[in-house]
Amino acid sequence: MYHFFYDEQAGETAPDNNYMEIHDFEEQIKYLAENNYYVPSWDELADFVNGKIGLPEKSIIITVDDGDESFFKLAVPVLEKYNFYATSFVITSWYPDRPEKYPSPVIDYQSHSNDMHKGGADGKGAILTIDYNSACEDLKASRSILGENCKIFCYPFGHYNDRAKQILKDCNYTMAFTVEGGYVTPGMDPYQLPRVRMSKGISLNAFITKIK
Numbered sequence: 001m002y003h004f005f006y007d008e009q010a011g012e013t014a015p016d017n018n019y020m021e022i023h024d025f026e027e028q029i030k031y032l033a034e035n036n037y038y039v040p041s042w043d044e045l046a047d048f049v050n051g052k053i054g055l056p057e058k059s060i061i062i063t064v065d066d067g068d069e070s071f072f073k074l075a076v077p078v079l080e081k082y083n084f085y086a087t088s089f090v091i092t093s094w095y096p097d098r099p100e101k102y103p104s105p106v107i108d109y110q111s112h113s114n115d116m117h118k119g120g121a122d123g124k125g126a127i128l129t130i131d132y133n134s135a136c137e138d139l140k141a142s143r144s145i146l147g148e149n150c151k152i153f154c155y156p157f158g159h160y161n162d163r164a165k166q167i168l169k170d171c172n173y174t175m176a177f178t179v180e181g182g183y184v185t186p187g188m189d190p191y192q193l194p195r196v197r198m199s200k201g202i203s204l205n206a207f208i209t210k211i212k
């Protein structure tokens, strides 16, 4: 799980730990490419979670939340250089232009909600408390921007509950990611998949340890 990127050599600094230095990122992607890491499709991941298929031990899915410009300007060229796939979870009301402005053979666009990346009635992610129909409309709006292949969701702020999961199911989203730390394993709830957070300043060795 990544969010934003910055370039230290260009004099940029990171406002917080959600920023990855771009040369560190390139080392990471180079490592994955050179060590033949496999990027499963979403259908393959679903089958793996359901226990229908196995996956290579070296399997990984790169996800980048929000759809910030720094991802497209700095990180996508790196991914293209190594021909390595990544998923962009876009907040489509903030960044409706992403698929058209930044088409890339290595980027898969999925939803981080249309306009639910904000506090709801209880101060937590809006999907927890927004009324059912509005939530469905929001999810459809994302799909109309990102295309019919948009069927994977990333919970804003990682907030979810049973109702949110049901709404996603009803609106034909097949899997959803939290911000809880961990590896995806067979038998997990497909609407509550964990991830591994990548933070600023991580060494290549620490990165390798995290993905093992």
Ligand SMILES: [Zn+2]
Pocket (backbone or CB within 6 Å): 065, 066, 112, 117, 156, 157
């Ligand atoms: Zn987010």
